[in-house]
Amino acid sequence: MLDLIIIGAGPAGITAAVYAARKKMDLLVISKDIGGQTAWSGDIENYTGYQFVTGPELVAKFEEHMKKNNIALKENEDVIGIEKKKDKVFVKTDKGEYEAKTVIIASGKRSMELGVPGEEEFKNKGLTYCATCDGPLFSEKDVAVIGGGNSALDAALQLIKIANHVYIINIVKELTGDPVEQDKLKNSKNVTIMNEAQVTAVLGDKFVNAIKIKTKDSEKEIPVQGVFVEIGLIPNSGFAKGIDKNEKQEIKVDSYNHTNIPGVFAAGDVTDVPEKQIIIAAGEGAKATLGVFRYLSRLK
């Protein structure tokens, strides 16, 4: 029987896998893709040790690292259920069923998408889902942040220091993020807040050059070179029934990455660990495997 199944192959899952291989565990990684959100990140300047690397490049390095350690991988496979029975954890996918002594859930998050024309076409060509990762690339540009909650305001606060002008496109009547942050934005000279405004299309040539906005009584185009979609993230935790989650559907973990079910661990963006960053997810993946190692050591 396998010692460990890791669900997901983003920074958390891959780091967990490398640590597990080095602990000589019998393991299997099941994931629908390699790299998770990192794969569609733009340029990365905050993964310590790499001054500059693109998302796809970093994913390639992660993948090589995993391959170097001869880690068994089932790719393009979707986990649809997970169940603990006696001392085994059963993982059900769209293609089969697997069992192991332990599981690490590192299935990450996905951004909520706008669902408008042009979004797919301009991903990483001006349209991004991560201001912390990609903001510094838009120096002196005009940009739009889509959303009005805390992550949108956080994105906008980062961008006012970098960009020429920041449009905040908020679908409801008022911003919903923290008032202190709202004040800062309202006092900033290079911000335009548009409430009750809905993005209907992302326009461009090779790169984004405008967004189309619909308000109560008009429809217009705003020229921007960057679009930051910050309307929320959804944890990929739907398959994890019976596992404790917070109100955001993030899996609750303690500082050893235990969930409420013994033998089931979780790491990275799918968990309630604050802040979603590549280096943080990687660290959590390492911590989860070391937690698994302790757990296995204590089994007969």
Next chain:
Amino acid sequence: MLDLIIIGAGPAGITAAVYAARKKMDLLVISKDIGGQTAWSGDIENYTGYQFVTGPELVAKFEEHMKKNNIALKENEDVIGIEKKKDKVFVKTDKGEYEAKTVIIASGKRSMELGVPGEEEFKNKGLTYCATCDGPLFSEKDVAVIGGGNSALDAALQLIKIANHVYIINIVKELTGDPVEQDKLKNSKNVTIMNEAQVTAVLGDKFVNAIKIKTKDSEKEIPVQGVFVEIGLIPNSGFAKGIDKNEKQEIKVDSYNHTNIPGVFAAGDVTDVPEKQIIIAAGEGAKATLGVFRYLSRLK
């Protein structure tokens, strides 16, 4: 006034600094060295994204990363005290005093040393303080683990799968680590446990080739190519008076890296976060700065 002072320039401190620079904080790093424990690590194969890198090489990359971001650094400076007064944190060193709105303590840990002849000479030449980092380099070799507590047993359990033979040199009457782990070691064919045995010297030529052991009634040499010193780590937290610590003198942090004093954060090995690994410390450093960013955003 500075937004942030970071104490320490290991993986946690440097990652915290890179994140802070990208958030355009006014910051200063104060550290007695660059790289912390990483600088004296041997070969590193578990920092995700680098299949293989030496400790000093990784430190060089970290340092470049920090320099690229124009981060102010006071090196060779020892922090001797820290004090919060009103909304300021004062950091006292052996060379001066600094103040900032916030502080991240990332001063790391140091290994307890044997204090015997040969120890200094053979550091990273067969003698190491980290089985997780360096264990895989001793495939088919004979090694000695010095210590009898949980970290020594953990080291030995890792090494029995890799090394030819593992000697456990324990200074007291019996091992003090978990019984389950003791059993596993006692049932293993390639382990020799020596209780009431004290290492008196590390011997070698270019690399370690033996240790000298003193028992109740004899003194002898045991030929080994590797020596794993696992007699404990000490957090560099002595200067942090008034900050809550656990019984190991590790600084207590919550999941946002807050200490008990508002504006004072901590990250990495100096904290009570379980598991001491480079990638984990780096992730914690990022998390601490994002915590500082939230805190500063909420200040008037």
